[in-house]
Amino acid sequence: MRIIAPMMILIMMTSTLAGCTGGDPDGEEIDLGISDEVLEQLQLQLDENLTKIIESELLIAQLQEQLAENSSRINELENNSHEHSDNYTINEDINLAPIIYRGPSSGKGDCEGCMTYIGASAIDLDGEVVRFGIDVDLDGLIDYDFSSPLINGAGNEITFEVNYSLMTMYSVEWDSSLGNELENRMGHDGCYLMANIIAVDDEGKSSIHPEVWYRDCE
Numbered sequence: 001m002r003i004i005a006p007m008m009i010l011i012m013m014t015s016t017l018a019g020c021t022g023g024d025p026d027g028e029e030i031d032l033g034i035s036d037e038v039l040e041q042l043q044l045q046l047d048e049n050l051t052k053i054i055e056s057e058l059l060i061a062q063l064q065e066q067l068a069e070n071s072s073r074i075n076e077l078e079n080n081s082h083e084h085s086d087n088y089t090i091n092e093d094i095n096l097a098p099i100i101y102r103g104p105s106s107g108k109g110d111c112e113g114c115m116t117y118i119g120a121s122a123i124d125l126d127g128e129v130v131r132f133g134i135d136v137d138l139d140g141l142i143d144y145d146f147s148s149p150l151i152n153g154a155g156n157e158i159t160f161e162v163n164y165s166l167m168t169m170y171s172v173e174w175d176s177s178l179g180n181e182l183e184n185r186m187g188h189d190g191c192y193l194m195a196n197i198i199a200v201d202d203e204g205k206s207s208i209h210p211e212v213w214y215r216d217c218e
């Protein structure tokens with residue numbers, strides 16, 4: 001408000017001068033040597049400055065309004081930012097389930113040795129797979145863990161270091177030769193066996209890969 005101080009001086013000066021030239025209490029005019037021309041100039045300057053003051057006050061009011069609006073917008077953005085950071089924190093806490101990859105092998109059983117062969121692998125993007133195997137009674141729990149060694153049909157054993165993240169052929173001592181018969185379906189009969197391949201991560205979260213194998217029930 002730098003304008004206001006000089007303006008007050010101008011107002012005071014003008015009032016004083018007006019009083020001085022306007023006359024004293026006795027009604028006699030006192031000539032202070034200030035011409036009407038000078039007074040007129042001062043009056044013009046005063047009017048001009050008053051106009052500037054009014055304009056400045058209007059500008060200040062507009063700026064204050066803008067400031068309040070900006071502050072409100074800043075608060076809103078800060079709140080949104082906190083909300084997003086909260087969401088990010090929540091997302092960080094979500095544990096991803098393992099991903100199961102099915103290998104090219106079939107799950108065909110070999111009932112002479114009652115072995116089943118399954119090619120599979122599993123990875124956990126934010127941890128590690130601690131259990132990997134097959135659920136044959138469909139209760140969501142592993143009944144046979146995938147492990148070393150691989151036992152072939154002749155009973156020979158191949159020992160290997162188990163690494164669930166690598167595609168590996170596993171042998172399981174489970175007779176998967178029998179399935180459930182689907183009959184009288186207008187030629188769409190068949191014999192099928194269902195099983196679940198399950199991977200469990202280090203936080204206990206599991207993934208289930210459903211399998212349907214065609215079998216010969218005869």
Ligand SMILES: [Ca+2]
Binds near residue numbers: 095096127201
């Ligand atoms: Ca995980």
Ligand SMILES: [Ca+2]
Binds near residue numbers: 136140141
């Ligand atoms: Ca089970």
